[in-house]
């Protein structure tokens with residue numbers, strides 16, 4: 777979710793566009809549900825772009841070649857450690873023009889990456905050790921993103937003088953990419969939004 781919050785802080789126009797779509801499709805009287813997914817193309821595109829923009833395990837998971845192999849003219853002896861450079865794949869500007877920027881619209885029909893390799897096809901790994909949590913993760917990203925956007929504004933926190941506090945975009949070098957922390961202000965979009973949250977609070 778750090779990736780989601782960072783994207784919303786850095787790209788307020790994306791946040792507004794997603795909220796407009798949610799307001800138009802769902803209205804403001806209820807929380808979103810999985811049944812709304814098909815009617816929210818921009819929110820879905822935002823979730824795909826989240827997987828691409830800040831790959832959470834940039835070098836995938838290391839495997840070892842079980843037997844001698846040749847790939848694209850390179851000899852790979854048995855026992856070689858193999859790390860997929862998922863980070864580079866997700867930043868390939870042939871597939872994703874302007875790759876460093878968070879642009880959900882690239883995944884919409886007619887968008888610059890609409891026909892490109894989708895991040896779901898490689899950020900979860902490959903073959904028989906493919907991530908078993910993929911479907912669950914994609915559903916959780918959708919429902920968390922759409923629910924938060926429906927009821928909250930995510931903005932930069934202000935310091936005591938009222939100036940926005942700069943984001944901390946550092947990450948810790950680790951197998952799993954950990955961002956931040958950054959201060960932010962997450963506030964209900966309206967009194968009605970606040971009451972929807974209170975209604976489901978335990």
Ligand code: HEM
Nearest residue numbers: 832833836837899900901902905906907908909910912913
């Ligand atoms: C955005 C979220 C996630 C990403 C990007 C991700 C990515 C990956 C990747 C790249 C692998 C290595 C696949 C390979 O060896 O080729 C993997 C393995 C695995 N993932 Fe995930 N994962 C995510 C979420 C989850 C979740 C939510 C769960 C559990 C509910 C999960 C459980 C596992 C397990 C158990 C493995 C090891 C599978 C094996 O070695 O047989 N992952 N994941």
